[in-house]
Amino acid sequence: ETGVTQTPRHLVMGMTNKKSLKCEQHLGHNAMYWYKQSAKKPLELMFVYNFKEQTENNSVPSRFSPECPNSSHLFLHLHTLQPEDSALYLCASSQGGLAGEETQYFGPGTRLLVL
Amino acid sequence: KNEVEQSPQNLTAQEGEFITINCSYSVGISALHWLQQHPGGGIVSLFMLSSGKKKHGRLIATINIQEKHSSLHITASHPRDSAVYICAVRLLHQFYFGTGTSLTVIP
Numbered sequence: 147e148t149g150v151t152q153t154p155r156h157l158v159m160g161m162t163n164k165k166s167l168k169c170e171q172h173l174g175h176n177a178m179y180w181y182k183q184s185a186k187k188p189l190e191l192m193f194v195y196n197f198k199e200q201t202e203n204n205s206v207p208s209r210f211s212p213e214c215p216n217s218s219h220l221f222l223h224l225h226t227l228q229p230e231d232s233a234l235y236l237c238a239s240s241q242g243g244l245a246g247e248e249t250q251y252f253g254p255g256t257r258l259l260v261l
Numbered sequence: 262k263n264e265v266e267q268s269p270q271n272l273t274a275q276e277g278e279f280i281t282i283n284c285s286y287s288v289g290i291s292a293l294h295w296l297q298q299h300p301g302g303g304i305v306s307l308f309m310l311s312s313g314k315k316k317h318g319r320l321i322a323t324i325n326i327q328e329k330h331s332s333l334h335i336t337a338s339h340p341r342d343s344a345v346y347i348c349a350v351r352l353l354h355q356f357y358f359g360t361g362t363s364l365t366v367i368p
Contacts, residue, residue, distance in 0.1 A: 148305070183302075188263065188358040189347065204355070234302050247292050247351055252304035 149173040150253035152237050158259045159227065167222040167256045169237030176242030178220040179250065180212060184233040195220060196242055227260045234258070264288070267348050267359035274366050280335040282362045284348030287329065295322050295333050296347040298361065304347075307333070338366045 150171045159165050171178065180192040194202035195214040209231075211223040220237060236255045240248040266285045274280050284293070295307040308315050308322040310331070315322050319338075324331040335342055343366050348359040 148303075186360075188265070188360050189349070190358070191356045236302070236304060238304075249306050249309050250294075251306065252296075255302035255304075257302065 148251045148253065150237060150239055150251050152235075152253035152256050154256060155254065156257050156259075158261065159224070160261055161227060161229070163227075164223070164225040166224065167235055167237075167258075169220040169222075169253055171218055171220075171237075171239040171251070171253075173239055173251060175239040175251070176217050177240045177248070178214060178217070179238045179240075180220065180222050181236040181238065182233050183236060183255075184230075189236070193222075224258075227258075229260050232258055232260045263360065264355075264357040265348055265350055265359040267346075267362050269362060270360070271363045272365070274338050274364070276339060276366055276368050278338050278366075280338050280342075280364065280366075282333045282346050282348075282364070284331045284333070284359055285329060286331075286348075286350045286357075290329075290350040292351050293324055293331050294349040295331075296349060298345040298347060300344075307346075335364075340366045340368050342366050 153168045177196045179194050182190045182192055191204055192206045193212045198214050209226050213221040234255045234257050237253040238250040240250045264287050268283045292311050294309050297305045297307050310324050319336045321334040345361040345363050347361045
């Protein structure tokens with residue numbers, strides 16, 4: 147148990163659906179991250195929020211929309227996804243700062259299947 | 262070509278063996294991470310280092326900045342060490358990940 151929870155753990159959705167992934171951290175951290183992990187590919191950093199402000203958006207398609215209402219919660223809103231978006235989506239948090247310059251604590255991930 | 266290369270991709274060892282996983286990167290970095298991912302997806306951060314060597318229990322991580330290379334060593338390996346080990350680095354404004362080394366330790 148890392149102190150970072152994600153819901154749901156598994157999600158199946160059609161290409162026309164709208165769904166949201168939720169991440170919550172209980173560590174008092176100020177930075178939160180979304181990652182995508184596709185089969186046989188390296189982890190990809192999608193979004194970074196520092197003190198509720200989005201500081202990085204690594205060329206992610208607009209069908210993925212992040213939201214960070216406070217330092218403890220992070221959402222990833224999904225709409226009109228494609229089958230190639232099927233992957234494990236991981237949330238992480240850290241004290242606050244540049245991604246990659248602090249120890250990050252990961253959630254268990256949401257395994258997403260787009261049909 | 263990936264900015265972070267790991268070797269080997271797959272590794273099988275007998276319980277008790279000394280294990281080394283290597284990571285090479287292409288440009289200057291501010292920090293390097295070693296992560297452990299168990300089946301089912303959960304990721305644990307093992308080390309973050311920018312120079313020298315760190316040790317935690319049976320795990321040792323080293324980095325050589327001049328050679329742009331890092332190694333993760335596991336002493337007295339155990340079946341519970343079976344996992345995917347991922348190297349990641351901060352390069353400029355990007356955070357890059359290796360494809361991972363899948364380790365299986367056989368009793």
